[in-house]
Amino acid sequence: MSNQEFVVLGQDGPGGCCPGLLTAPLAEDQATELAKVFKALGDPVRLRLLSMIASRAGGEVCVCDLTPAFDLSQPTISHHLKLLREAGLIASERRGTWVFYRLLPEMTDRLAGILTRPAGEPLPEPAQAPS
Amino acid sequence: MSNQEFVVLGQDGPGGCCPGLLTAPLAEDQATELAKVFKALGDPVRLRLLSMIASRAGGEVCVCDLTPAFDLSQPTISHHLKLLREAGLIASERRGTWVFYRLLPEMTDRLAGILTRPAGEPLPEPAQAPS
């Protein structure tokens, strides 16, 4: 069950966290890895699942509490949970009969950092004729 | 050209910004709107395009500077730019012969806020048997 295929993401610069996406042109392979995570977030069902998991007091949710919240079959929910897990956004653990999911805050933190622009952004000025 | 179909997103609570996604279960229509934006980010080409636009000194990029950076046809790049525009992430403006794109930082700011968890997150404790 704990076979999450962690997404590694082209690492943070040695000095601080996350080059940015908004500051540097973003290399091709970094873009590919990042896109997988954003793609996992690009579905309403998965967003709601993640939201339900993350906002749960105690930090863990049983699948049996997630499934009835949707008009979807159980295999479909399971499929979406798998995608979120493969994206490195959540982790699962079996305890007895039930499987519990919890948020992996490292990934959401990373995304938030990637989408945050640096404080001293240069003021935009109209560009001239291009090259 | 300025016909960006702004994504509205179920609004921020009156007191502060962005209920969170990580704090409350996220309503169905909010999830749908949010998913559109994340889906726009869920492609390596669009991520690189956004990155190139956002990191450009001056804040604006001509399409003619974006297209040659990819091994893709010009219509394909134009298609991706359209999706980013419809997601509310960028805006375009024609000046003379060329079309310039610029980042709309409101949307990336909003996403960053949505992915940021509140400071005092309760410590996760193993849950008991579910309902």
Added chain:
DNA sequence: GCCTTGGATCGACAGACGTCAACATAGAGG
């Protein structure tokens, strides 16, 4: 007017994605 150049749009096609029913698997409890 015509031609050229920069971009957007259209139509088509292969591949990816969301969904389901059917089946498989893992514990719990007889």
Added chain:
DNA sequence: CCTCTATGTTGACGTCTGTCGATCCAAGGC
């Protein structure tokens, strides 16, 4: 061992998405 419940996996199906070539529109220069 057998059965029942809770989840994951598989195979199939229709739809959406990324890509292209062909075409069209806008602006400039002749």
